[in-house]
Amino acid sequence: MQIEFKHVTHSYESNNPMSGLGLADVSCTINSGKFTAIVGKTGSGKSTLVRHINALLKPTSGEILVGERKITSETNNKNLKPLRKNVGMVFQFPESQLFEDTVEKDIMFGPQNFGVPEKDAKEAAQEMIDVVGLGSEYLQKSPFDLSGGQMRRVAIAGVLASDPETIILDEPTAGLDPVGRKEIMDLFKEQQKNGKTIILITHNMDDVANYADEMMVMHDSQIVASGTPKAVFNDQELLDKNYLTLPQSAIFAQKLQAKNFHFDQLPITISELTTEIKQQIHGD
Amino acid sequence: MPGDSLIYRLDPRVKFLITFYFIGIVFLANNVASYAFLMVFVLFAVLVSKVNFIFFIKGLRPMFWLILFTVVLQAFFTPSNHPIWHWSFLTLSKEGLVIATYIFMRFILIIFISTLLTLTTTPIEISDSIESILKPLRVIKFPVTQVALMLSIALRFVPLLIDETTKIMDAQRARGVDFGEGGLIKRIKAFVPILIPLFVSSFSIAYDLAIAMESRGYKDGQGRSKYRVLQWSMRDNWTIVFMAGVTIILLFLRSY
Numbered sequence: 001m002q003i004e005f006k007h008v009t010h011s012y013e014s015n016n017p018m019s020g021l022g023l024a025d026v027s028c029t030i031n032s033g034k035f036t037a038i039v040g041k042t043g044s045g046k047s048t049l050v051r052h053i054n055a056l057l058k059p060t061s062g063e064i065l066v067g068e069r070k071i072t073s074e075t076n077n078k079n080l081k082p083l084r085k086n087v088g089m090v091f092q093f094p095e096s097q098l099f100e101d102t103v104e105k106d107i108m109f110g111p112q113n114f115g116v117p118e119k120d121a122k123e124a125a126q127e128m129i130d131v132v133g134l135g136s137e138y139l140q141k142s143p144f145d146l147s148g149g150q151m152r153r154v155a156i157a158g159v160l161a162s163d164p165e166t167i168i169l170d171e172p173t174a175g176l177d178p179v180g181r182k183e184i185m186d187l188f189k190e191q192q193k194n195g196k197t198i199i200l201i202t203h204n205m206d207d208v209a210n211y212a213d214e215m216m217v218m219h220d221s222q223i224v225a226s227g228t229p230k231a232v233f234n235d236q237e238l239l240d241k242n243y244l245t246l247p248q249s250a251i252f253a254q255k256l257q258a259k260n261f262h263f264d265q266l267p268i269t270i271s272e273l274t275t276e277i278k279q280q281i282h283g284d
Numbered sequence: 285m286p287g288d289s290l291i292y293r294l295d296p297r298v299k300f301l302i303t304f305y306f307i308g309i310v311f312l313a314n315n316v317a318s319y320a321f322l323m324v325f326v327l328f329a330v331l332v333s334k335v336n337f338i339f340f341i342k343g344l345r346p347m348f349w350l351i352l353f354t355v356v357l358q359a360f361f362t363p364s365n366h367p368i369w370h371w372s373f374l375t376l377s378k379e380g381l382v383i384a385t386y387i388f389m390r391f392i393l394i395i396f397i398s399t400l401l402t403l404t405t406t407p408i409e410i411s412d413s414i415e416s417i418l419k420p421l422r423v424i425k426f427p428v429t430q431v432a433l434m435l436s437i438a439l440r441f442v443p444l445l446i447d448e449t450t451k452i453m454d455a456q457r458a459r460g461v462d463f464g465e466g467g468l469i470k471r472i473k474a475f476v477p478i479l480i481p482l483f484v485s486s487f488s489i490a491y492d493l494a495i496a497m498e499s500r501g502y503k504d505g506q507g508r509s510k511y512r513v514l515q516w517s518m519r520d521n522w523t524i525v526f527m528a529g530v531t532i533i534l535l536f537l538r539s540y
């Protein structure tokens with residue numbers, strides 16, 4: 001399912017007399033089956049952008065194509081279920097959406113809303129609790145007795161259980177421990193291998209370098225750059241303008257450059273970095 | 285809303301008391317001249333405040349149906365001996381129309397003046413003035429500071445809870461909940477997935493706040509100094525004199 005933004009503008013209008021611009025004439029394409037990362041400073045419009053994909057927000061002008069489905073300012077609030085079934089969304093701090101008395105029921109909540117029969121929803125819950133790395137003994141617990149990280153996993157299982165084609169992740173690892181965050185990121189990569197499209201909002205450049213196929217950089221409600229992480233992180237102009245920072249490996253490579261190493265392109269992952277260093281040490 | 289004008293700079297206690305005083309004297313108006321005079325006064329206050337008039341119109345919007353309902357009710361249900369138009373239990377008469385117009389004016393006056401207060405005064409200023417106004421009640425052991433603290437915390441929580449509610453609603457919508465679809469029972473049921481997380485997060489915010497306050501050594505009781513000191517100045521005195529003038533003119537127009 002390809003996602004295409006065509007000249008999308010969104011201005012927030014609230015009861016508050018002040019109102020802000022969320023998106024300013026954004027056009028972009030997110031390809032099916034790819035792992036796309038969206039980065040940018042706080043308030044640059046990342047969350048606003050992705051909320052358009054499942055019509056939680058509607059554009060003030062312009063249109064969004066999600067597969068066959070078109071979303072414009074006139075889109076009706078009815079009949080959005082097929083769209084929302086296909087586009088799963090994991091929010092920043094998703095644990096605040098849990099409400100059922102058992103983990104199992106909470107995971108089944110999404111699929112059942114989308115019309116999956118109880119039996120199948122139960123099976124999905126069984127399967128997903130394993131996928132997110134919790135055992136099936138958790139199914140009968142109350143979600144409120146779990147730790148923050150476990151709640152996060154339950155919430156993610158709840159979104160995966162509806163079997164969406166596209167999964168949107170809004171800073172899914174914020175506040176998790178390093179091992180936990182790696183497990184969760186690996187889980188999403190695994191989902192991509194199963195044919196899903198992944199869209200990840202993150203402030204962690206190492207995650208972008210390690211997991212993403214494509215990246216987009218947002219600044220002041222606009223997309224200022226897009227391409228492969230390798231190309232974008234090597235764009236000196238973006239770095240000069242302070243639109244993004246580098247992953248650790250690239251920072252390390254920059255420091256090595258001062259010590260007579262030479263990189264045509266900055267390596268962005270640890271494995272790239274080590275191969276480059278090995279070559280240069282042995283190549284001398 | 286941030287801004288700067290004479291009204292902004294008035295002592296919040298004066299603004300708070302005058303607003304209530306004004307809402308009181310609105311009910312003294314009894315003829316065209318007195319309503320017109322009060323309207324001129326309110327428009328004058330709006331003008332002096334330099335707040336964009338659009339915000340006052342926006343303030344009317346949530347009350348629109350209530351106003352319409354009351355006005356229509358008054359217009360058609362006022363009994364009269366000289367109806368202009370009559371159909372079964374509905375009567376349209378001159379008296380009814382006059383009363384409906386007065387009620388409409390009252391709504392507008394009260395909403396405008398309270399909008400003026402809320403737009404030019406921060407919630408925290410309002411709770412400070414309530415504390416200061418209630419101070420005399422300390423004599424009868426009324427816990428003024430605690431009440432004021434509760435009030436300012438509650439005020440601070442309102443935007444927080446609104447934010448939290450939209451967030452939770454979005455999350456449940458993404459999981460396929462459709463608010464405003466189906467019959468009454470189904471609609472009520474759709475709110476369970478919002479209310480429970482909302483309660484849970486309110487309790488955890490409240491708990492965090494309590495811990496944060498205790499760890500900074502908060503203790504209730506006497507002797508706390510204030511960060512924001514309310515300052516009574518000459519212009520506040522003049523405002524009160526001005527209001528007294530307004531009252532006298534109103535009383536005069538009333539019996540006119």
Ligand SMILES: Nc1ncnc2c1ncn2[C@@H]1O[C@H](COP(=O)(O)OP(=O)(O)OP(=O)(O)O)[C@@H](O)[C@H]1O
Binds near residue numbers: 022044045047
């Ligand atoms: N509900 C809202 N009402 C008014 N303005 C809003 C609202 N939500 C966001 N904005 C504004 O829209 C702009 C983009 O916000 P958005 O939440 O998309 O940023 P973000 O890139 O997701 O930031 P973060 O990294 O902090 O999550 C910001 O300037 C913000 O002030």
Ligand SMILES: [Mg+2]
Binds near residue numbers: 046047170
């Ligand atoms: Mg965001």
